[in-house]
Amino acid sequence: xxxxxxxxxxxxxxxxxxxxxxxxxxxxxxxxxxxxxxxxxxxxxxxxxxxxxxxxxxxxxxxxxxxxxxxxxxxxxxxxxxxxxxxxxxxxxxxxxxxxxxxxxxxxxxxxxxxxxxxxxxxxxxxxxxxxxxxxxxxxxxxxxxxxxxxxxxxxxxxxxxxxxxxxxxxxxxxxxxxxxxxxxxxxxxxxxxxxxxxxxxxxxxxxxxxxxxxxxxxxxxxxxxxxxxxxxxxxxxxxxxxxxxxxxxxxxxxxxxxxxxxxxxxxxxxxxxxxxxxxxxxxxxxxxxxxxxxxxxxxxxxxxxxxxxxxxxxxxxxxxxxxxxxxxxxxxxxxxxxxxxxxxxxxxxxxxxxxxxxxxxxxxxx
Amino acid sequence: xxxxxxxxxxxxxxxxxxxxxxxxxxxxxxxxxxxxxxxxxxxxxxxxxxxxxxxxxxxxxxxxxxxxxxxxxxxxxxxxxxxxxxxxxxxxxxxxxxxxxxxxxxxxxxxxxxxxxxxxxxxxx
Numbered sequence: 001x002x003x004x005x006x007x008x009x010x011x012x013x014x015x016x017x018x019x020x021x022x023x024x025x026x027x028x029x030x031x032x033x034x035x036x037x038x039x040x041x042x043x044x045x046x047x048x049x050x051x052x053x054x055x056x057x058x059x060x061x062x063x064x065x066x067x068x069x070x071x072x073x074x075x076x077x078x079x080x081x082x083x084x085x086x087x088x089x090x091x092x093x094x095x096x097x098x099x100x101x102x103x104x105x106x107x108x109x110x111x112x113x114x115x116x117x118x119x120x121x122x123x124x125x126x127x128x129x130x131x132x133x134x135x136x137x138x139x140x141x142x143x144x145x146x147x148x149x150x151x152x153x154x155x156x157x158x159x160x161x162x163x164x165x166x167x168x169x170x171x172x173x174x175x176x177x178x179x180x181x182x183x184x185x186x187x188x189x190x191x192x193x194x195x196x197x198x199x200x201x202x203x204x205x206x207x208x209x210x211x212x213x214x215x216x217x218x219x220x221x222x223x224x225x226x227x228x229x230x231x232x233x234x235x236x237x238x239x240x241x242x243x244x245x246x247x248x249x250x251x252x253x254x255x256x257x258x259x260x261x262x263x264x265x266x267x268x269x270x271x272x273x274x275x276x277x278x279x280x281x282x283x284x285x286x287x288x289x290x291x292x293x294x295x296x297x298x299x300x301x302x303x304x305x306x307x308x309x310x311x312x313x314x315x316x317x318x319x320x321x322x323x324x325x326x327x328x329x330x331x332x333x334x335x336x337x338x339x340x341x342x343x344x345x346x347x348x349x350x351x352x353x354x355x356x357x358x359x360x361x362x363x364x365x366x367x
Numbered sequence: 368x369x370x371x372x373x374x375x376x377x378x379x380x381x382x383x384x385x386x387x388x389x390x391x392x393x394x395x396x397x398x399x400x401x402x403x404x405x406x407x408x409x410x411x412x413x414x415x416x417x418x419x420x421x422x423x424x425x426x427x428x429x430x431x432x433x434x435x436x437x438x439x440x441x442x443x444x445x446x447x448x449x450x451x452x453x454x455x456x457x458x459x460x461x462x463x464x465x466x467x468x469x470x471x472x473x474x475x476x477x478x479x480x481x482x483x484x485x486x487x488x489x490x491x492x
Contacts, residue, residue, distance in 0.1 A: 019405075034406045035431040224432050291453070293409055293429050314431065315408050344411065344427060344436075 007052035008145050008203035009210055016220055024116035026053040029222040039228050039317040041219035042192050046151035048218045049226055051198070052206065055119035056144045057112040057126065061135035065107045070265055071129050072102060073248060073257045079104050084172045084187050087256050089122065090267025094247040094274060098122050099238055101189060103174055111185075113146075113198075115238045129266070145206035149218060150196030150229075152361060158186075158197060161216040162209070166197065171364045179205070188363070191226065193233025195363040231312050234285070234325065234355035240296055240311045241283055241325055249274055250327065251283045252355070281308065282333040285357065288322040288350035291315075292343050299342045300326050307332040310341065316357060322350075323357055369399035369492060372464050376479060377488035378440035380422075383464065384482060392441060392479075393467040396428060399492055401463040405430040410452040410459065411437075412468055417445045419471060421478050426468070428459060441478050443471040 005026045013020060018029035029050065031038065041047040059068060068076045074087025083104050089097035098118040103111035114122045119141055126137045149158060155166050164177050166186065174187035182205035190196040199209065214220060227237070236242045242251050249257075249271055259271050288294060294313035299306055313324030324341070332339065333352060340347040371377075376384040381400035385393040401407065409429040419425045419439040426437040447470040452458055458466040473479075483491070 030432070031405065036406060036408075228431060291409065292411060293434060295434060315429075317431065344424070344434075 005053075007050055008207050009050045009052065009147075012207070012210055012214075013050065013220075016214075018220075018222060021223075023223055024053055026116060028053060029220070031222040031224040032220050035222075035224040035228060036317050038219060038221040038225035042151045042194055042221060042225065042229055043318060044152070046149060046153040046157045046196075046218045047221040047225070048210065048213050049148040049150070049221050049223075050146075050210070051148050052145040053116035054146055055114040055116060055122065055139070055141040056146075056200070057114065057123065058138040058140055059110040059112060059126075059135060060108060060138070061133065062108060063133040063135045064110055067130065067133040067135040068102060068110050069263050070133070071126065073265055073267060073271075074102075075258045075261065075263070076102060076104070077263065081106050082173050082175065084174055084189055086172070088242070088248055088253070089125065090248070090265070090271075091244065092266060092270060094249075094267045094270030095244045096238070096242045096246060096248065096251075097125050097244065099236065099242060101187075103185075103187065118238060143202070144200055145203050146198060146200050147206055147210060147213075148190055148192075148196060148198045149213065150190045150192045150221075151194050154194070154196040155363070157213065157216060157218050161212050161218075169197075171362055179209070182208070184209075191235055192229040193235065193358055193360040193362075194229075195361055225317075227312070228314055228317050231314055231325070232316060232318055232358040233360055234357060237312065241327075246327070247271060247274060250279055250281055279330065281327055281329045283311065283355070284326055284328050284333045285353040285355040286310070286313070286324045286326045286328075286339065286341070286350050287353050288324075288341065288348055290348050290350075291322060292341070292346075292348040293322055294324040294326075294341045294343065294348070294350070300328060301340045301342060301347065302332045302337065307339065318358060323353075325355065328352065369397065369402055370464070371397070371399075371485050371489045371492070373485045375464070375485060376440070376482035377485065378438070378482055379491065380438040380440070382438065382440045384440050384479070385467070386479070387470070389476070390473055391446065392471050392473060394440060394469050394471060395467045396437070396459065396463055397488070398463040400435075401459050404428060404435055405432070407456045407459040410456045410468065412448040412452070413445050415445055415448060419443060419445060419469070421475070421481075428456075437468065439471075440482055441471055441473055441475075443474040446470045446472050
């Protein structure tokens with residue numbers, strides 16, 4: 001067994017009285033105060049998350065752009081340096097290795113941010129694909145730490161507390177900034193459905209920033225609220241909405257693929273075939289009409305027929321209704337289909353709805 | 368520190384039992400269990416008239432993150448449920464010993480002898 005790792009903020013979490021648990025091999029804070037208070041801080045003001053457990057890879061070489069275009073299901077050829085792109089790595093059969101962010105430095109250099117639980121698998125898989133490319137994949141997960149500052153006041157807090165003006169940093173773009181002796185890579189990205197930033201830097205820098213933000217009133221948030229927030233925004237979590245048994249089309253993320261372009265990428269043919277044959281199931285939203293909490297893996301029925309399963313569900317913190325994301329077989333995925341979720345041997349009634357549980361409050365240019 | 372009330376009976380599953388008379392008891396979860404769970408957002412209780420069985424699940428108490436089974440310390444018939452907990456599940460965190468969940472008419476009084484005293488329960492925490 002590998003020893004459970006600690007992020008550079010471990011002591012800070014313990015000092016704050018966090019409930020700590022092993023997540024993807026790291027002792028991580030689940031909650032400091034209550035999940036609800038932390039959730040609402042991000043929706044209404046600002047919160048911060050230690051996400052130093054995330055994996056980071058550098059991809060460098062003459063063929064870096066060709067390589068990313070080959071392994072990444074979303075568009076990359078049209079992206080400029082300074083851009084961040086969300087997408088997935090796929091197996092040949094179209095199911096998902098992982099979802100990730102791709103930061104473009106230049107045509108010869110990219111920075112990939114992947115799920116902590118998949119770092120080893122992703123690294124091996126990427127290296128296995130490099131044979132025909134002049135490219136090197138470097139696992140930099142150990143040396144890079146990361147915090148996310150999220151919420152409508154995130155931009156104001158960064159300006160007030162670090163003196164860094166991010167007002168011109170566009171959504172899904174990044175820049176390099178300095179704070180004292182530290183170099184920071186900051187992107188306008190996140191996993192909450194709110195405006196906000198992700199900051200990558202050394203352990204020393206991240207430890208100091210965390211303390212400054214904490215003193216400055218940014219609320220420390222654990223993985224508990226990170227999950228309720230991303231869920232309300234219908235953002236997928238690997239192992240739940242997406243996995244190595246699900247394709248991006250089934251999960252409703254065709255928008256994040258380039259299957260309609262000329263780019264060839266691993267898994268493309270499988271997705272085209274699946275599209276042609278017609279999808280057999282889709283990720284949908286579900287709302288219960290009776291108070292109960294639909295949780296991941298609970299079975300979904302239509303009358304007596306098993307038609308799918310819950311991927312994530314909560315009594316929504318913002319909306320206070322029982323809602324869920326669920327993978328549902330056709331044709332039961334149609335809106336307003338009456339379904340039942342099996343909760344502790346009781347059939348709890350509900351219906352299929354859209355996944356827009358919450359309007360996202362991103363700060364995007366234009367309009 | 369979690370509270371343990373004297374005079375109540377306890378199960379290893381962190382439920383408490385309060386004897387109302389020879390035949391009827393109230394059942395709830397302990398302060399320790401409530402603290403372990405975090406903020407309770409939903410309490411799923413059986414119907415009045417349902418049968419409960421000792422060491423068997425009769426409902427659930429749920430935090431934002433997870434559902435925990437309620438395991439009955441006694442067997443019998445549910446005479447009443449605490450309807451207040453449906454609208455205000457946070458009462459479980461505020462005072463776990465006041466937030467009773469079900470009132471049970473015992474079908475086997477001898478089961479009470481298997482339960483722990485306050486002192487015995489405190490020792491397992």
